[in-house]
Amino acid sequence: MGVDKKSKSRSATREKILQAAAQVVMERGVEALTLDAVAQQAEVSKGGLLYHFPNKNALIVNLGEQLLQNFEAALQNEFEQDDAPGTPGQWLRAYVRSTERMSKESLALFARLSSILVEMPPELLQSVEAYEQQCHQRLEADGIDPVQATIIQLAIDGLWFSEAFQMALPNQERRAQVVETLLTMTRSLHSTIDNEQWIMNNYLSLKEED
Missing domain, CATH: 1.10.357 (Tetracycline Repressor; domain 2)
Structure with a gap:
């Protein structure tokens, strides 16, 4: 059960980050898509973001x-x-x-x-x-x-x-x-x-x- 909850939590965080990245792109353009901007928009730490997406390209691909x-x-x-x-x-x-x-x-x-x-x-x-x-x-x-x-x-x-x-x-x-x-x-x-x-x-x- 604990593993399942962790998996769901990580999946939810990943989706939250992607939604934040999409919002940054739509409101400010792709040039504004930085790891710091997305982390701030998603209200997660930069380390938490890097756990799911190691760089800007990974965000764009996803x-x-x-x-x-x-x-x-x-x-x-x-x-x-x-x-x-x-x-x-x-x-x-x-x-x-x-x-x-x-x-x-x-x-x-x-x-x-x-x-x-x-x-x-x-x-x-x-x-x-x-x-x-x-x-x-x-x-x-x-x-x-x-x-x-x-x-x-x-x-x-x-x-x-x-x-x-x-x-x-x-x-x-x-x-x-x-x-x-x-x-x-x-x-x-x-x-x-x-x-x-x-x-x-x-x-x-x-x-x-x-």
């Missing part, structure tokens, strides 16, 4: 990976709540919905972290590239025309980037129309495989990753 994990959790939730389960395009609909529903806080943190893209730790770049490859494989196995599916993905990614960096934003009515059109396209595109094969290729593989 912040970025947490963004990916949160997005994946949202994507899987949307996948399971799809209004046409077991049909081609289900993964892409989940991707569209989870992307357009990303919180303002996550968008702001992404934009801030992107400002150091050239100097981004290689471990985080590798995680991002691996996740993008995983998404590409899912897209290819989603049962609809892969070219049209890629166009839909790029369109929703474009909306996401425009909101993250606050540029060329459509009004809310037009935004809703764009998202609904993309979702409609996932239902109307020609299926490249039958439903049974789609389930084997996509749904089961997604569940195995849990």
